[in-house]
Amino acid sequence: MTEKILSVRDLTVAFDTRRGPLTAIDRVSFDIHRGEILGVVGESGAGKSVTGSAVIGLIDRPGRIAGGEIHLRGERIDNLSPEAMRRVRGRRIGMIFQDPLTSLDPLFRVGDQLVETLRTHTDLSAKAARTRAIDLLAEVGIPAPERRIDGYPHEFSGGMRQRVVIALALAAEPELIIADEPTTALDVSVQAQIITLLKRLCREHGTAVMLVTHDMGVIAEAADRVAVMYAGRVAEIGPVASVITKPHHPYAAGLMGAIPTLSQEADRLSQIPGAMPRLTAIPQGCAFNPRCPKVFARCRVERPEPIPVEASRVACHLYDAAERAV
Amino acid sequence: MSAYVEVTDLRRRFDVSKPWLNRVIEREPRKFLTAVDRVDFAIEKGETFAIVGESGSGKSTVARMVVGLLPPSAGEVTITGVSMTDPRQAAARRRLRARIQMIFQDPYASMNPRWRVGKIIAEPIRAFALIQGEGAIRARVSELLGLVGLHADDARKYPHEFSGGQRQRVAIARALASQAEFLVGDEPTSALDVSVQAQILNLMRDLQDRLGLTYLFISHNLAVVRHMATRVGVMYLGRLVEVTTAKDLFAAPRHPYTRMLLDAVPDLAHVGRARVPVSGEIPNPIDPPPGCTFHPRCPLANDRCRAEVPALLDGVACHAVQEGRA
Ligand SMILES: Nc1ncnc2c1ncn2[C@@H]1O[C@H](COP(=O)(O)OP(=O)(O)OP(=O)(O)O)[C@@H](O)[C@H]1O
Ligand SMILES: Nc1ncnc2c1ncn2[C@@H]1O[C@H](COP(=O)(O)OP(=O)(O)O)[C@@H](O)[C@H]1O
Ligand code: SF4
Ligand code: SF4
Ligand SMILES: [Mg+2]
Ligand SMILES: [Mg+2]
Numbered sequence: 001m002t003e004k005i006l007s008v009r010d011l012t013v014a015f016d017t018r019r020g021p022l023t024a025i026d027r028v029s030f031d032i033h034r035g036e037i038l039g040v041v042g043e044s045g046a047g048k049s050v051t052g053s054a055v056i057g058l059i060d061r062p063g064r065i066a067g068g069e070i071h072l073r074g075e076r077i078d079n080l081s082p083e084a085m086r087r088v089r090g091r092r093i094g095m096i097f098q099d100p101l102t103s104l105d106p107l108f109r110v111g112d113q114l115v116e117t118l119r120t121h122t123d124l125s126a127k128a129a130r131t132r133a134i135d136l137l138a139e140v141g142i143p144a145p146e147r148r149i150d151g152y153p154h155e156f157s158g159g160m161r162q163r164v165v166i167a168l169a170l171a172a173e174p175e176l177i178i179a180d181e182p183t184t185a186l187d188v189s190v191q192a193q194i195i196t197l198l199k200r201l202c203r204e205h206g207t208a209v210m211l212v213t214h215d216m217g218v219i220a221e222a223a224d225r226v227a228v229m230y231a232g233r234v235a236e237i238g239p240v241a242s243v244i245t246k247p248h249h250p251y252a253a254g255l256m257g258a259i260p261t262l263s264q265e266a267d268r269l270s271q272i273p274g275a276m277p278r279l280t281a282i283p284q285g286c287a288f289n290p291r292c293p294k295v296f297a298r299c300r301v302e303r304p305e306p307i308p309v310e311a312s313r314v315a316c317h318l319y320d321a322a323e324r325a326v
Numbered sequence: 327m328s329a330y331v332e333v334t335d336l337r338r339r340f341d342v343s344k345p346w347l348n349r350v351i352e353r354e355p356r357k358f359l360t361a362v363d364r365v366d367f368a369i370e371k372g373e374t375f376a377i378v379g380e381s382g383s384g385k386s387t388v389a390r391m392v393v394g395l396l397p398p399s400a401g402e403v404t405i406t407g408v409s410m411t412d413p414r415q416a417a418a419r420r421r422l423r424a425r426i427q428m429i430f431q432d433p434y435a436s437m438n439p440r441w442r443v444g445k446i447i448a449e450p451i452r453a454f455a456l457i458q459g460e461g462a463i464r465a466r467v468s469e470l471l472g473l474v475g476l477h478a479d480d481a482r483k484y485p486h487e488f489s490g491g492q493r494q495r496v497a498i499a500r501a502l503a504s505q506a507e508f509l510v511g512d513e514p515t516s517a518l519d520v521s522v523q524a525q526i527l528n529l530m531r532d533l534q535d536r537l538g539l540t541y542l543f544i545s546h547n548l549a550v551v552r553h554m555a556t557r558v559g560v561m562y563l564g565r566l567v568e569v570t571t572a573k574d575l576f577a578a579p580r581h582p583y584t585r586m587l588l589d590a591v592p593d594l595a596h597v598g599r600a601r602v603p604v605s606g607e608i609p610n611p612i613d614p615p616p617g618c619t620f621h622p623r624c625p626l627a628n629d630r631c632r633a634e635v636p637a638l639l640d641g642v643a644c645h646a647v648q649e650g651r652a
Contacts, residue, residue, distance in 0.1 A: 043519035157607050187380040188546070189604040192590040214519065217549075217592030241597045258524035260553035262576060262588065263595040268531070269524035269553065275489050276519075 005208035006032040012067035022279040026232040032208040039223030040212045046229040048212045052178045057085035091121040094169030098181035100161035104153040111149035121172035136167040159190035180212040228252045231287035238312025248314045251288045329368035336401035338362040361387040363564040374541040376551040379561035385544045389512045424454040427501035431513040433493040437485045444481030450504035470499040491522035510542040563619040570641045580642045582624045
């Protein structure tokens with residue numbers, strides 16, 4: 001077994017509102033190992049981004065971590081001071097967001113931003129940092145990096161900007177990268193380039209990656225394991241091939257069937273009735289029960305805990321030994 | 327017999343010059359962007375013709391010209407033999423208008439947020455004076471709500487009280503209110519979650535079967551296009567590069583760009599597959615490459631490609647295909 005880089009246990013995130021706290025993330029647990037890409041999928045509002053923000057310590061008021069623990073290489077990081085957490089971010093955890101301009105300052109040359117990041121997090125001299133910055137740009141596939149290093153973000157195309165952001169995220173050789181919808185804003189042909197790049201770098205550097213996306217195709221292609229989130233909970237987590245081709249949880253199964261694919265023709269897509277509940281109206285018991293084709297009495301009262309099923313963990317009463325015996 | 331929709335040599339240029347004074351001071355000539363260039367296609371009654379392409383390829387511009395929202399710079403669109411541009415056919419065009427409707431990616435933007443849904447759906451009925459009497463109109467609105475899977479009581483709600491998928495149903499109900507027979511959907515499900523997208527795609531196919539609708543379906547998502555289309559046109563930088571049946575396009579793509587695009591799409595069937603990523607990005611449309619605009623990214627490009635624009639012959643615009651060297 002390779003080394004565990006990130007370990008999230010029973011993470012709970014609440015948003016305090018006038019009408020009381022709303023639980024956006026409800027006892028979420030998962031691990032990511034060295035060199036592994038964990039895909040986190042789910043429909044909008046499922047809690048993917050909030051989970052990512054919690055790991056990097058960027059939950060802002062009125063949100064707060066209301067329970068659970070987050071460990072980075074065995075060291076607890078969810079209770080660090082803001083100052084200590086700032087040092088962890090950037091140096092030990094890199095970040096890539098959907099819009100590259102959230103990570104890049106439009107007023108500074110990309111080279112200066114890379115050099116600054118390198119000098120903050122490593123002990124390289126100014127000259128060595130510039131050389132390293134050029135190497136990084138070359139590594140992420142920017143042509144003529146010794147010239148482009150003096151360009152401003154707006155002089156780069158969307159795909160090239162996202163490459164620069166990846167260079168920034170990698171600059172301090174972090175152990176973990178949180179990538180939240182990194183290819184969602186890009187054209188498919190460029191998307192493929194970015195995914196290929198991310199996979200290669202992760203393999204070469206042994207970086208663990210949490211890849212958040214709503215695009216199952218991207219997950220199929222890039223992830224080693226995948227967590228399917230629903231209403232702030234993990235419905236199923238397991239090896240990517242198993243979750244995509246043989247999902248166990250009724251929601252995961254419905255989701256996979258709803259996605260049109262290039263390889264097979266279907267007259268109708270399988271359809272899950274209704275929509276994901278709002279945080280103010282999460283159903284009792286299993287959060288999926290009003291939409292579930294397999295619902296039974298127990299589902300409406302008791303929340304299913306994740307149970308090992310083959311190589312996956314599935315939060316569904318159907319897989320409880322007691323139910324299977326019936 | 328002519329087709330239901332005929333698009334001939336359609337072109338659209340946009341003036342993207344700087345303001346007059348800047349041009350004079352900076353000695354810059356006027357600049358034009360050719361968003362749509364020499365596009366020809368036909369749509370038969372009852373079929374779904376899809377246009378697929380990456381961002382900026384000109385899909386929306388074609389859609390807007392087809393429904394008459396944007397005047398073409400050159401070329402012609404005729405629907406049931408009526409020209410959408412010829413001033414002499416203005417009266418016939420007015421009669422046709424009610425039968426052509428458009429559905430957008432963001433239905434909220436096309437609805438008056440202060441109107442109840444009943445009034446929104448009834449608007450085309452009133453505008454074209456299709457039904458007389460409030461009671462009869464209300465009955466028709468209830469019928470339309472039922473048709474798209476909503477409840478008659480939903481007529482009293484405001485758009486913000488609905489989810490994205492439900493709002494798209496309202497938009498479809500409104501489009502059908504005028505007895506439309508030709509619907510143009512510009513990325514109608516791109517903003518929706520996959521499970522909701524499946525509901526809307528299924529609904530659109532059901533309605534097509536029941537009402538004999540003809541669709542022009544615009545999307546950047548190849549899997550969605552494969553699911554919906556009878557025939558497909560692939561656009562690149564304002565030109566149609568391949569037009570064929572959906573079956574042939576996905577089984578045996580011929581144009582190098584189509585092949586590249588199909589290869590680049592992350593797909594559920596591709597678990598863990600390593601692909602050869604496509605090289606390069608889409609060039610700036612203000613200053614497109616000469617000859618075949620795809621040549622800087624094309625593995626088959628030669629001198630002729632760099633000089634001569636390939637014409638769309640037998641459904642493909644590519645010299646290599648025509649020369650039998652593809
Ligand atoms: N009003 C306008 N003025 C100037 N340029 C325009 C205008 N409308 C569109 N364009 C340009 O025309 C080209 C085609 O645009 P269009 O919106 O048709 O693309 P699209 O294929 O629908 O893209 P997307 O997938 O992003 O919706 C683009 O380069 C766009 O920037
Ligand atoms: N600042 C906030 N205040 C209140 N609720 C929030 C806030 N940020 C996120 N949420 C809620 O938390 C839930 C999960 O959100 P998010 O993680 O962004 O979803 P995803 O990334 O899966 O689309 C959603 O219901 C969202 O509305
Ligand atoms: S616990 Fe019950 S309601 Fe929930 S997914 Fe399983 S069967 Fe369906
Ligand atoms: S015309 Fe030439 S450059 Fe264009 S797609 Fe065909 S082979 Fe490639
Ligand atoms: Mg998100
Ligand atoms: Mg568009």
